[in-house]
Amino acid sequence: MKKYIVKRILISIPVLLGITFVVFFLLNVVPGDPVAILMKEKASAEVIARVRAQMHLDDPWLVRYLRFLWGVLHGDFGVSYKLQRPVTDLILQAFPKTLVLALSAAIFSWIVGIPAGILSAVRQYSLPDYFFMGFSLTGVSMPIFWSALLFQYVFALKLGWLPVAGFYGWKYVILPAVVLGWSSAGLIARLTRSSLLDVMKKDYIRTARAKGVRELPVITGHALKNALLPVVTVMAIQVASLLSGAVITESVFGIPGLGRVAVDAIKNRDMPLLQGAVLFATVLVILGNLVADILYSFLDPRIRFEKK
Amino acid sequence: MKTKARRIFRFLCVVAVLLGVLVTTGGALAGEKVLKIAYPYDPKTADCQKTTDCYTLPLNCFDRLLECVTLESGESKIVPGLAESWEISEDGKTYTFHLRQGVFFHNGEELTADDVVYTFDRMLDPGTKALNTDILDFVEGAQERLDGEAETTKGLEAVDRYTVRIRLRESYAPFLAVLASPQSSIFNRKFTEAAGDSFGLTAETTCGTGPFILEEYTLNDRQILVANDKYFRGRPSIDRLEIKVVEDAETMRMLFEAGEIDVFDCDYAFSQVPYFEKHPKWKDRMVSGPRVGIYYIALNQKLEPWDDVKVRKAFQMAIDRKTILDKMFYGRGILANGVMPKGLAGYNPDLEPLEYNPQKAAQLLAEAGYPDGVDVTLVQVSTWGQKWVTMSEIIQNMVKEAGFRVNIKQVDESTYYATRKTGDVNPYIQVWSADFNDPDNFFYTFFSRSGTVVRSFNNHSEEVFEAIEKARSISDPDERIALYRELEKKIVHEQAAWVPLFTLDHIYVISDRVKSFVVPWNGWSDMSYYEMDVK
Numbered sequence: 001m002k003k004y005i006v007k008r009i010l011i012s013i014p015v016l017l018g019i020t021f022v023v024f025f026l027l028n029v030v031p032g033d034p035v036a037i038l039m040k041e042k043a044s045a046e047v048i049a050r051v052r053a054q055m056h057l058d059d060p061w062l063v064r065y066l067r068f069l070w071g072v073l074h075g076d077f078g079v080s081y082k083l084q085r086p087v088t089d090l091i092l093q094a095f096p097k098t099l100v101l102a103l104s105a106a107i108f109s110w111i112v113g114i115p116a117g118i119l120s121a122v123r124q125y126s127l128p129d130y131f132f133m134g135f136s137l138t139g140v141s142m143p144i145f146w147s148a149l150l151f152q153y154v155f156a157l158k159l160g161w162l163p164v165a166g167f168y169g170w171k172y173v174i175l176p177a178v179v180l181g182w183s184s185a186g187l188i189a190r191l192t193r194s195s196l197l198d199v200m201k202k203d204y205i206r207t208a209r210a211k212g213v214r215e216l217p218v219i220t221g222h223a224l225k226n227a228l229l230p231v232v233t234v235m236a237i238q239v240a241s242l243l244s245g246a247v248i249t250e251s252v253f254g255i256p257g258l259g260r261v262a263v264d265a266i267k268n269r270d271m272p273l274l275q276g277a278v279l280f281a282t283v284l285v286i287l288g289n290l291v292a293d294i295l296y297s298f299l300d301p302r303i304r305f306e307k308k
Numbered sequence: 309m310k311t312k313a314r315r316i317f318r319f320l321c322v323v324a325v326l327l328g329v330l331v332t333t334g335g336a337l338a339g340e341k342v343l344k345i346a347y348p349y350d351p352k353t354a355d356c357q358k359t360t361d362c363y364t365l366p367l368n369c370f371d372r373l374l375e376c377v378t379l380e381s382g383e384s385k386i387v388p389g390l391a392e393s394w395e396i397s398e399d400g401k402t403y404t405f406h407l408r409q410g411v412f413f414h415n416g417e418e419l420t421a422d423d424v425v426y427t428f429d430r431m432l433d434p435g436t437k438a439l440n441t442d443i444l445d446f447v448e449g450a451q452e453r454l455d456g457e458a459e460t461t462k463g464l465e466a467v468d469r470y471t472v473r474i475r476l477r478e479s480y481a482p483f484l485a486v487l488a489s490p491q492s493s494i495f496n497r498k499f500t501e502a503a504g505d506s507f508g509l510t511a512e513t514t515c516g517t518g519p520f521i522l523e524e525y526t527l528n529d530r531q532i533l534v535a536n537d538k539y540f541r542g543r544p545s546i547d548r549l550e551i552k553v554v555e556d557a558e559t560m561r562m563l564f565e566a567g568e569i570d571v572f573d574c575d576y577a578f579s580q581v582p583y584f585e586k587h588p589k590w591k592d593r594m595v596s597g598p599r600v601g602i603y604y605i606a607l608n609q610k611l612e613p614w615d616d617v618k619v620r621k622a623f624q625m626a627i628d629r630k631t632i633l634d635k636m637f638y639g640r641g642i643l644a645n646g647v648m649p650k651g652l653a654g655y656n657p658d659l660e661p662l663e664y665n666p667q668k669a670a671q672l673l674a675e676a677g678y679p680d681g682v683d684v685t686l687v688q689v690s691t692w693g694q695k696w697v698t699m700s701e702i703i704q705n706m707v708k709e710a711g712f713r714v715n716i717k718q719v720d721e722s723t724y725y726a727t728r729k730t731g732d733v734n735p736y737i738q739v740w741s742a743d744f745n746d747p748d749n750f751f752y753t754f755f756s757r758s759g760t761v762v763r764s765f766n767n768h769s770e771e772v773f774e775a776i777e778k779a780r781s782i783s784d785p786d787e788r789i790a791l792y793r794e795l796e797k798k799i800v801h802e803q804a805a806w807v808p809l810f811t812l813d814h815i816y817v818i819s820d821r822v823k824s825f826v827v828p829w830n831g832w833s834d835m836s837y838y839e840m841d842v843k
Contacts (some may be wrong), residue, residue, distance in 0.1 A: 032722030036729045042360035042738065043729050044442050050454065054437050083352055083527065085509055093527065149558055155563050163561045165554060167529065254554045257527035267691065269722045282739045 001297070005290065012286045016279060023278050024068065024271065028061040032269040034081045051186070054080065068275060077279075078272030082264070087276035090261060095280070097167055098257035102242035104177035109184035110235060114228075116185070117192025121227075122219060124197065132189055138188030148179045148252040165254040176253040181248055184238050191234055196227040229299055233292045240288025246268065320545065340547040343822070343842050344569045346554040348576055350528045355508030357431045359439040363490035363834040364551065365508075368533055369414075370493030370516035373405050373424065373472075374484060376745060376829065384600075384745050384829035386488050390419060390517065391472075400479030400783045407470040411540045413496040421466035426497035428474075429453070429461045440491040446480040479781040481788060482746035489744045490834075491777050519544045519838040526794065528553050545841040557693075564785065568821050570842065573833050574815040578695055581638055584817045596815040599831025600651035601741030602644045602750075605703075605807035610731055610766040613684070618676035620804035624662050625669035626710035632702055633810045636695075641812035647750050647797040649811045654747040654789040660801065662808070669710035681711030685734040690718040699737055731761040737809070742830045747792040751776050754806070755799055767805040774786045774797065 034052045036043055052058055056067075071078055077087035094264065116132040123129050155175060156164040164170050188196050200223055247259035258277060265274035351362035354369055375389040391405035411419040415567040431438045432453040444450050449462025463475040476483065486492065495507070496515055503513040514522045517540070520533035533549040552569065554560040557577040564572040574581050605623075613619040627695060629643050645659045673682060688700045704714040717734060719727075727733040743749050753759050757773045760766055775795050782788045799805045814831040823841040 029613070030723070031726050032720070033726035033729065034722075036724045036725035039360045039439055040725060041738075042439070043725060043762050045729060045758050047439060047441055048729060050441075051437055054434060084358065084505070085527075090527070115824065152559065152562050157566050160566070164566050165556075165559045166552065166568075224600055228525070251555045252559055254529070254552065254559060256526065256553070260528055260555070266722060 034269040080273040105181035108181035113185040113188030116189040121196035136186030139182035236292035329752040353508040369518040374488040376488040378829040485744035597827025603809040622672035626707040644808040666709040
């Protein structure tokens with residue numbers, strides 16, 4: 001196992017390097033000037049030229065890329081052009097908020113998605129099945145910005161149960177977590193349902209039932225353990241994607257998270273900040289995949305990384 | 309199974325505790341007078357030398373030598389600020405400011421002439437990487453300091469503890485108005501030097517003499533300001549000012565209606581104006597003021613067919629500005645016919661109105677060699693919101709009758725500014741509001757030798773360039789205004805270098821907690837909250 005993990009980590013180094021190169025290259029190819037957008041309407045040709053020189057933006061892009069890599073190797077991700085703060089500080093400041101949001105959304109999606117999927121599978125084509133699948137379909141189909149506004153209107157403005165926006169206590173997490181987690185809950189519910197239905201048709205389930213085992217232990221003890229294998233994979237990757245994909249939710253609910261930092265960095269051609277955010281998100285996705293693979297080996301004894 | 313269930317339960321408990329710890333809490337003390345407002349953007353820094361917009365923090369945490377105060381809606385006056393008096397030499401090149409004594413920074417240091425000299429010299433120091441250096445262009449030795457050829461700025465001098473002398477390389481009439489703009493806020497040398505590059509980035513590294521002290525600054529989230537008990541003009545009425553960052557306009561509206569913010573700025577969602585006007589609770593809570601600013605269309609003479617004055621005149625005539633103002637902005641504004649908007653020193657109410665005449669426009673287009681019409685492009689920044697998209701589309705349809713086939717090209721903001729600064733962007737619709745109350749803030753910005761390129765007008769008229777430079781140094785106000793009015797006629801009516809559209813009112817809806825709310829003279833969203841009060 002250790003050997004496998006080390007190997008995976010080593011493989012991820014060229015991936016990270018490749019991604020930084022692609023991002024750097026793309027941001028240099030597309031038109032845009034970080035100083036011009038910094039000054040916006042007050043742009044003055046003389047000031048732009050001087051500040052560009054002071055920020056070494058007139059150096060060839062390869063020189064700037066190598067300078068960036070050199071900094072990263074020394075633990076220095078540079079200073080954001082727009083926000084004028086060290087990139088590491090900005091990411092570390094924003095990440096906990098995104099982490100809270102993503103974990104809350106993930107937990108909501110698990111708590112709702114897995115039971116809904118199980119219930120739909122064991123009561124296939126019943127009213128609960130139609131209800132939960134309808135719920136899943138709505139969650140997956142509804143654009144987040146729309147469901148966010150809808151939830152804000154109903155639960156915050158009309159009913160007054162929860163705050164509209166902000167991030168100052170546990171109450172503020174509920175709405176964005178539900179909005180963000182709904183679509184994932186739908187995905188997990190549908191996956192759990194189809195996987196469980198598939199497993200329920202296997203011979204060993206029939207054998208268990210023939211032995212006289214009651215239905216609940218058949219589902220929880222025999223079927224569910226196997227049916228959850230693909231679900232666990234999705235759950236682990238989903239946390240990583242929730243961490244890097246909460247942009248709209250953060251924007252609508254006014255949460256100062258990592259997604260907003262990354263989008264602002266793109267808008268402002270803020271190369272150091274964007275590189276930092278992309279590297280961070282890439283590491284999260286790589287880790288998510290690694291955790292999924294490791295969990296897989298624990299859940300399925302047939303998968304052993306060392307015994308090939 | 310029971311053990312597993314317990315483990316899962318324990319895991320969830322741990323996660324719940326973790327979430328609780330990570331999510332911070334905060335709030336005002338009971339009985340405090342708190343004004344809660346929101347902006348859709350984070351100011352990024354309180355250091356007004358390093359930002360060209362978002363001036364709410366500088367306007368509330370710092371002071372300037374002089375202040376531009378709102379007299380009535382759209383009217384302003386320059387009054388003493390940190391300087392209680394000043395003298396200008398006869399040649400208009402030397403300004404001597406006498407500072408108030410007993411003014412203290414938030415760190416307890418007394419304001420001295422050395423702080424003023426330090427502040428302006430810091431702006432010109434190349435190490436600062438300041439963005440607003442052009443306001444000090446006229447100071448003697450500014451260029452040498454900017455170029456790194458001098459260690460200090462020659463024209464800045466602390467005569468004694470409370471007297472500052474600023475020498476200009478040549479007379480510059482708007483200099484006092486410039487010193488009253490937020491970019492000219494005064495810093496404390498000791499504090500600012502110690503803070504270094506972090507100055508203005510956090511509450512701990514921000515210090516001014518202003519009516520409010522920055523207590524908390526969480527990036528992209530909120531800023532909390534508390535009253536400065538020792539403010540030299542007297543303590544503000546409100547104890548605490550909470551500024552939230554709410555990117556989404558609809559969320560901002562809901563926050564307002566839910567009572568979580570006290571002021572809703574309709575600039576961020578103009579389409580909500582009719583809703584508030586009809587709403588029984590809000591219709592009497594609307595406050596508005598004129599904006600010393602102008603919506604306009606820039607026509608790039610570097611690109612065909614805009615190099616032909618007949619085409620530009622035809623475009624001016626092809627737009628029914630009144631209909632746009634009435635239908636899209638509910639008539640909340642006035643048509644603009646020149647360069648200087650109402651409220652700006654020098655505004656000419658008698659300027660000949662621009663005519664809406666699509667038939668005559670088509671005739672002019674034919675005379676210019678386009679009898680079958682012409683294909684043109686209008687640039688639209690994709691992230692600027694629906695208002696701009698709608699305006700572009702209305703104009704696209706409106707000018708068809710005259711023969712202009714408009715292709716709307718969407719670009720992102722960074723591309724737009726990068727292309728515009730080289731003078732290559734296609735015509736665009738924009739708005740400009742006054743930084744300081746002087747025509748120079750409009751004429752120099754748009755039609756000077758450098759401004760006309762960096763804003764992609766490319767109206768290379770030597771006559772205009774010379775007149776703008778001349779107007780800057782004329783000390784007689786009447787003579788200056790007369791020159792600007794002549795210039796305005798030439799630029800708009802003869803050269804048709806831009807299409808003035810209208811000046812919109814700035815409309816706010818305020819909660820019943822707010823006792824006094826004054827729309828700033830220039831109609832900015834960024835403002836001082838010093839004189840406001842809440843129940």
